[in-house]
Amino acid sequence: MSVVLRERRGSVLLVTMNRPDSLNAFTAEMHRALSDAWLEASSREVRAVVLTGNGRGFCAGADLAQPPLPESLGNSTLRHTFNAHTLAMAALEKPVIAAVNGAAAGAGLSLACAADIRLASSTAKFVPAFVDIGLVPDAGGSWFLARLLGYSRAFGWLASNRRLEAQEALQWGLVTEVLEPEELLTRALLLAEQLAAKPGRAVGLTKRLLSQASRSSLADQLEAEVEMQNLALQDPERALARAAMVERLKQR
Structure with missing residues (x-):
């Protein structure tokens, strides 16, 4: 079975990282498979994306069980793997919703932060992980967390490597909702469908x-x-949406 599952649900693409035994930690194969998922997500038929993990974890970042790369090769790999995922998510002109079902650690945390909206299971945990193995945040973690949390809170958290539980993540504004595990994916897909149904661009x-x-x-x-308003006005769905709104106002 593929290490990244892709499923179309109407105009929503569900992307599931699928290495549950390793908390969906990344290997070279998984990087390639996720790159394919972003390529499919760029299709005009896809209007929203939900990213989640299979099993107990969302994503544990790089698989530390894999042999370490030489320093120079490691830097190149980072640019072409995790960084490429972050840039691909940002480039999608459609919402990406992270359904954080379990532990999000290291670059897996950065991946969740790169999404436009984060929903969390009540069992989710957020762990920076970098400093305790002598590394700095990567895959965009420093960029996103400074903006999501503010400098002081982001620095204090990243430097301490404290595990953040789902409810505290909600209080901090790192996630927008916390749901029971069995409700998480249903809610994420519903939100994606609602956003996908919005007219035009x-x-x-x-x-x-x-x-x-x-x-x-x-x-x-x-x-x-x-x-951007000029681009929005040019979309044919916009005129239909405006006409429908005018009609609703007349009926009221």
Whole structure:
């Protein structure tokens, strides 16, 4: 069976990391399979993505049971594996929802943070993991966590390597909902379906705007909104959605 499962549910693509015996830790094979998943996700027929893990873990990051790579080769591998996944998720003009079903550690935590929305099982745990093996956060972890949590909280957490339980992650704003394990995937898929059903390009363009907002001046962001609004207006679904809204208002 594939180490990454892909299943279409209408316009939603469900991507499941599938190495449960190792808490879905990454191997070279799994990197290749996840890259294929992002390629499928870029299809116009896919309008939302749900990413989750099989078994007790979401993703434990790199598989430490694999032989370590030479330093120079390791740096190259990071650029072409985890970094490539992070950039692929950011480039998708559609929502990516992480359904964090269990432990998210190391680069697996970074992968969850790269999603646009994170839902967590009540059994989920978030563990930075890097500093205790003498490494720094990678795969975008430092970038996302500084923005999600603020500098002081992100630094304190990453440097301490404290395990964060699901409810505390909710209090911090790291996740938006905590659900019972049997409800997690159902809720994630429902949310994905709701976002996929939004008309035109509005959801994807909103993602693009927000991703650049922290790097833009107000004037630049206002111009970006004009540009994105023009793109949204050109989509034929937008006119249909506006007409439907006008009709509903008349009926009221």
